[in-house]
Amino acid sequence: MEYFVQQLINGLTLGAIYGLIAIGYTMVYGIIGMINFAHGEVFMIGAFISLICVMVLGMFGLTWVPLALLVTLIVTMALTAVYGWTLERIAYRPLRGSPRLAALITAIGMSIFLQNYVQLLQGARVKPLQPLISGGFEIMRREGFVVSLSYLQLFIWILTLVLMTIFTLIITRTALGRAQRACEQDMGMASLLGINVDRTISLTFVMGAALAAVAGLIFLINYGVIDFYIGFLAGIKAFTAAVLGGIGSLPGAMLGGLLIGLIEAFWSGYFTVEYKDVASFSILVLVLIFRPTGLLGKPDIEKV
């Protein structure tokens, strides 16, 4: 029981990361119907920018953790968002209306490019960071096994919740969100009605990248080590999460992220750590076979 609770806590933390990345996938897929393959790399760049930001702040003597984290969060979101915007502008916008495979290839190309770009500029070595937030609550203790919820995990949950709330409000309550939903339904009609489709799509990428940057920051402070390769696996799993939740559905992405995080944590806890990736991919396959629209997705009607 204690072990179960501990894995639950760990799984939810991991799920927050996947969920935040998955939103970027699901929004882009919803609006332009393509897999933004380089989204995992955007997450990785977010993690690197966070690390750089934390270190630069440390250099200036800003060591009060809450403020340092807040500044890092804002700077990282802003700078990574620029990467998201540039990605769309360079690699996807010129190909709108081209065969879908072309955009997928540029996405893979971009992913390879960004990985090597970071490797070249920051080195291939793993970058460790000392834990910023330490300590935590002790939830229960039995026979020497302590179930703890660290302040860090609590911080991650609250941060994710706040961001998700803000984000849901943007999508449901603002003009931008309305424009996004309109573009998702019918891009041609939306542009006829005076919506700037290019701008809306750009902003979608910007928002997705900003959330991926937060995921990068969380990854950095939670695990304490990053390298240029973390984006690939995290990206695939986040996509799995997006599909599991029903691609195109925002609550679905978060739910899928949490589920994938939990599955991974429990699998590692009760079975073998080595095969945790196999477990999440098997889930993906099973979902696609038995419920291709995902848990919260709308059925895809095929028109002839």
Place this chain on the structure above:
Amino acid sequence: MATASAPKPPAFDLAAALKEAGLTAFVMLALAAGIVAFHIVDVPGGLAIETRFGTAIAVAALGFFGRLGVILLRTARPLPVLVVALAAAAVWIAALLAESLFGPDWAARLQMTLPFDDVVVNWIVALTALGFALRALWMLRNAGASAEEIVDRDAAMDSVAARVARSSRYIGPVLLVAAVVFPLLIFMPETAWLPSVDRRLLDIGILVVTYIMLGWGLNIVVGLAGLLDLGYVAFYAVGAYSYALLATHFNLGFWICLPFAGMMAAMAGMLLGFPVLRLRGDYLAIVTLGFGEMIRVVLLNWYKFTNGPDGISGIPRPTFFGLPFSRTADDGGETFYSFFGLPYSPTDRVIFLYYVILALALLTNLFTLRIRKLPVGRAWEALREDEIACRSLGINPRNTKLTAFSIGAMFAGFAGSFFATRQGFISPESFTFIESAVILAIVVLGGFGSQIGIVLAAILLIGLPEFFRELQQYRMLAFGAAMVLIMLWRPRGLLAFREPTIRLHHGVSPPAQTVAAARPDEVA
């Protein structure tokens, strides 16, 4: 096709141009602010940070001028671009070549002026400037012609592709003869008009042909059947491991294992394909990607069976009808050399390997060419075009897709067992996602379905970078960039062209028809 309209160049608005260029510079600065401007370095006991502000600002400045140059060219004002770009290129190249041009004294002084520490980056900047200058020069010569539109360029490439497709009956044999003769050049004495062929070049040749074969194999799945497979490397791995395990455990030779490895891969393809082939497009892509990773994870962790990350070594080399290419045979039997009374030479084995993979690749090509004319091949292509129509015409989509998937996998299995025998050592390291991406890139860049396009793309993407081994760290960077740039330049692949199988109206003039036939076909 020249644009008859718009003879007057668009107006040039200085304020707007400066604003646009400034925006580009700002974006470049923001991009550079994190990753470029700061460098995390390992120091004993942790990390330290170094600054590279100069580089970041130089990036932004280059973005500004580059954008301004693009705007000027777009509005047909090539003269200032020519002057500035030529000057910049001259300064840069002079500084880069200063060592040999002016001696070390000047070199140190000149190279101080360059904004980047890295020689390669400086060369890229210099060549880009040169490119701008050439473009401007071209515009000056063809006065009045504004920058060509993407449609014109596409049409121009279409006609090239069509010409290639029509003349493929000549190009094919020429390429074939070149491929067959290529390794024999190694025996030629060095002459002025023939480049010397050495062992390294031969190795590159083997690598390129391997990728051509993989490209042709994947083309059956992606190009003909329209199934987007991002996990092709899984079948390559199955083939390689089948041969390696059979050879090391049961002492079987390459030629016996080859069909078996293909069968194993085909079976793997069928097993994996069965549940997922009803998925469409991107979903299929991601599931196959997942399968590719799963097979790699299993290979990595099933230590008893696959030897895990240590891999399998000591995989036997192929023999020539039972005659090994070694100095002395292990069991005291005949070797290739003693049988034919030839002196021992280690290059012969490489040449033999080259011909093995060439034969396998040609087999793949021949198979593809023939099966396209059989009912099942026609069904694949029909399925790619319209699945619903096919279903209503009584084609079983699942079985048809399954055949394509497993036949494609079979060729990957052949290539995989060749890979194992060539390397003599395999480990899961060799079967990462990046390999799948490379193979898919070859198929897509070449132009779906175009066999010659695949050859071209494989030479471009695999062969060319091999010559720049010294620039190792830039190789993958350039590879990713090339994938993006080629796709942007020609979204349907370099030599995408589809000859209509049946013409309905013979009266229509050919050019119009080729354009119509080459309209984007949504694959996947």
